[in-house]
Amino acid sequence: MQTKVENNKAWFLVLPVFLIVAFSAIIPLMTVVNYSVQDIFDPYTRYFVGTEWFKQVMLDSRLHEALLRQFLYSFTILAIEVPLGICVALMMPTKGRGASLSLILVAIPLLIPWNVVGTIWQIFGRADIGLFGAFMSGIGVDYNYASDPTDAWLTVVLMDVWHWTPLVALLCYSGLRAIPEVYYQAARIDQASRWAVFRYIQLPKLTNVLIIGVLLRFMDSFMIYTEPFVLTGGGPGSSTTFLSQSLVQQAIGQFDLGPAAAFSLVYFLIILLVCWVFYTTIMNMQKDK
C-alpha cells in the first residue's frame, strides 16, 4: 500500500457523508437510548427507570431463545451458502457469452424485493398450489411449513439459501476472475491436480472476498425480518421468530417502547462487536500485503 498524505482538510470531503448518515443514525439512536431508560405510558407521561429495562431484557428467556435461534440460523445458512457459493462460482464460465448469461441468471434472486422473496416461497411451498410443496407431498413427505415448526424453520433456511447463495457465488466469481491465467498455466506445467489448483491457487485468492461474503451474510442474516415475516409470520409457535421479529413484536405489537429500546441497543451492540472483529481481521489482512 502506498503511504497516504496527511491532510485534515479531507474532513471537508467527508462532511456531507457524515451529516447525512448522522441525521439517519445518530438522532434515532439517541431516541432509542432515551427510551431505553424511561417507562413510557403516553408521550406526556414518562418516568426515568435507569437500567431496569436492560436488566429485564438480559433476563428475558424469550429473547435468549430468539438469540439462540438467531445464532443457529446464521451459522446454518453460512455453513450451506459458503461452500455452495464457492462451488457455483467454480462452475461458472469465465469467458464468452455464457459468462454474462450465467452472471445475470445467478444474480436474479438478489434483485427481488425481500417481501416478494417471501411471497414466492409462500406460494412455492404450499402443497395445494406450489410446486415445491406438491413435490414434497408427492414423494410422501408430510410437509407443511405453516403448521410444522421444523418444516417452517427448514423452509426459511432453504429460502435464504436460494436468496443469498448467489451473493457468495458472485463474490467468489469475481475473486476467481482476478487470478491471472498464468497461475493456471504454471499449475498445469507443475502437473497439479484439480484439487491442488483449488487448494493452493484458487482458495488463497478467495479468502479476501470470502471474508467480505461471510461478513455481509452474517450481518444480513442477523437482521433478517421481512422474508420470514411474509412466509411464516414468525411461527408456527416461535420457531422462526428471530431477533428482529421479537423486536418488532415488542415495539409495535405490544408497544413496550422502553424494553424494546433496551433490546435494540443490546442487539445493535452484539452486531457491532462481531462486525468489529471482522473489520479488524480484514484490515490486518490488507496490512500483510
Next chain:
Amino acid sequence: MASITLNALAHTYTDNPTKPEDYAIREMTHVWEQGGAFALLGPSGCGKSTLLNIISGLLEPSDGEVLFDGKRVNELKPEERNIAQVFQFPVVYDTMTVFDNLAFPLRNIGVPEYKVKSKVYEVAEILELSDQLTRKAKGLSADQKQKVSMGRGLVRDDVSAILFDEPLTVIDPQLKWKLRRKLKQIHEQFNITMVYVTHDQLEASTFADKIAVMYNGQIVQFGTPRELFENPAHTFVGYFIGSPGMNFFDAELKSQGDQKAALMFGDHEISVSDAMLTRLHAMGADKVTMGIRPEFVHVWDGKNNDAFPVDVDYVEDLGTYKILSFLFNGQVMKARLSEDQKVPSGQIYVSFPEQWTKVYVDDYLIDIADQAAVNDTVEETDHAN
C-alpha cells in the same frame, strides 16, 4: 531432455484466416537441438510468446506439429509433456513455504518424500535459496520469487526442456545479470534444452548459443550472435540487432550499355561483386535495398577514390565510442567512430567495404556464398537461410 522440432507449424487466433497477416505464427519448420541454450528474440507482438506456449502445450497450434525427440506431442497436454516454463511474472504459490513450492511438482507426480527432500535441497543450493526454505513464498522479493519459479522447473528429473518467457522483466537491473549468470550456470550443469524468449538483444546474446530472431510471426534468422551481426539474413535483423541498427538505402540496378550493370544509389555507384550483379540480373530484380552496419562504414579525412563525399550532421559521444550521423544523398546514415578517432565536421568522405555491404530483395538477403539457399530463393522468390 529432448530436441524440439516444429514441423510446418502455424497458428492463428482467427477462425477463418485468409491472409498471412491473420496468422500469429506463419508456417515454419524449425529445430531446437537437444541441450542447446537458445534465445527467441523479437519485438513485442511478433508471436514469440505464442510460439513458446505452443511448445509447452498451453496452446494448440492450428496447423503443423510439434515433435519432441521426433515424437508428435500435439495431443499431449502441458502436464504430460514434461516441460518446465518460467513466466514473465513470477508465479509462486503464496500460501506455501519455499520448500513446499519447490516440492510441489514432485509431490504432484507422487515422488517419495525422501527423494523430494534431497532434490529440493539440491536445487535450493544451486539457486541460493537454502536459507529461505522455511519462509512463506508470499513475502519473497521479485527475484527470489522468480528463482522459486525456476526451481520448480529444475527439481524434476524428467524435464525435457525449460522455457523462459521474458523471465527477467520484473527483476531489478542489478540483479538481472546475477540471475542470467545463474541460468547459464544451470544450463552448463544440467545440459537441458533451454529456450529463452526476450526482446532484449543483450539478454539474448549473453544467454544463448544461438538466437532465433522473430518478426511478424516468422523466424527470419537463426544463428549465433556473430552471424546475426555480420550477416543479417533479413532487413529486420539488421535493424533490430546492433545499436544503432544497420543503415539501409534503396538502390537501383542500372545497365549501362551492354553487360556492365551497376547498383546506383542516386548518382553514386555502390560497389558489389560481379557475382552479385549477375545474380541480381538473373533474378530480374532492379530495385534492391542495401545495408551496411555503422561499425563497417569507413570514414576518411580526405578525398579518396572509393569514397563518397557526405555532409556531417552531428556526432553523439557515447563514452567509449562516438556515433557520427551524416547525410548521404539526402538520407541520414550512421557510422561508428572509435574513441580516439578524430571528430570530423563539414564535408567528409565515407566508403562502404564490399564485404560488409549487403543486398536485400524484398527484405531478404541475397547471399551469393550460399548456393543452396540461392536456388531456393529463385524457385520461391522468397528467401530461406
Next chain:
Amino acid sequence: MTQSSTTPISHNKGITKEQAPVYSRAERKARNANLRGRFGLVLYVVLLLLPIYWLVNMSFKTNTEILSGLSFFPADFTLENYAKIFGDATWYMGYVNSIFYVSMNMVISLIVALPAAYAFSRYKFIGDKHMFFWLLSNRMAPPAVFLLPFFQLYSSVGLFDTHIAVALAHCLFNVPLAVWILEGFMSGVPREIDETAYIDGYSFPKFFMRIFIPLIRSGIGVTAFFCFMFSWVELLLARTLTSVDAKPIAAIMTRTVSASGMDWGLLAAAGVLTILPGMLVIYFVRNHVAKGFALGRV
C-alpha cells in the same frame, strides 16, 4: 541441421483435421470435469429459476385455475392480473413511488459518497479509521432497531409519507456501502494521476469532474447498481415511513389479502413486475458487476 523456412501460408488444414482426434487421459479427465461443471451449473440455475418460473406461470393463470390444481403452463392464459395492476392507479403508483425514491437515493448516495471515498482513498486525517468503521457499522444496523425512532423523526420534521424520507432513510445503509465500494475502486487508480493533474494546473473540482470521475466510471456504475439493489429490495423502512402518497409497491402487495380470500394471480403478477426493473438494471452493468460484488477489492 537447423532450418527455418518461411514460405507463404499453405492451407493444409484439411489434412490435419482428417486425423481422428486422439485425446489423452488427462484431456479426457479435464473434459469430463468441464462437462460435470456445466451440468452442475445448469442444474443450479434451473433450481434457482424454478420458484421464479412458478411465479410467472401463476401470474398468467386465473384464480380458479390456480386453485384447481398444478400445471406447468397456464391452460387458460390470461393477462387479466396484469390488466388489473395497470388499470388501477393505487397499484401502478406503487411502482412509480418505488422507482422515484430508489432513484433519489441513488443520486444522493453517489453525490455524497464520491468526495468522501476520495478522501478515504487518498488522505490520512484525524479519526479517519474510526469514521470509516462508524460508517460501516451503520450498514450493519438492523432496520428493526430504527423503525420507531425513524417514524418519529420524520414525522416531527414533516417528511412522513414523502419520497425523500424513504430516500434519506435508505442512505443509512447505502451511503456507507457506496463509500466502501468507491473507495475500493479509487484505490486502484494510481496517485500519480492526481499529482500530474495538479502540476498541470487543474483545480481540485475540475480535476475531480474531468479526470477522476471518468477514470472510475465502472466503479460508479457498480455503486449505482448496488444502491439501486438495496434500496429496491428493502421494505421494512419504506413501509414504516409511508402511508399513501409514497407507498412502495412492495407494501401495496399486501392488499391482495381480501375478504374473499387470497388473490393469488394478482399477487403473482405484482411480484413478477417487481423483478423486472432489477433484471433490466443488472443487464446494463453485467460486465462490471463481478468486480463490484467484491466491492472493488480483488
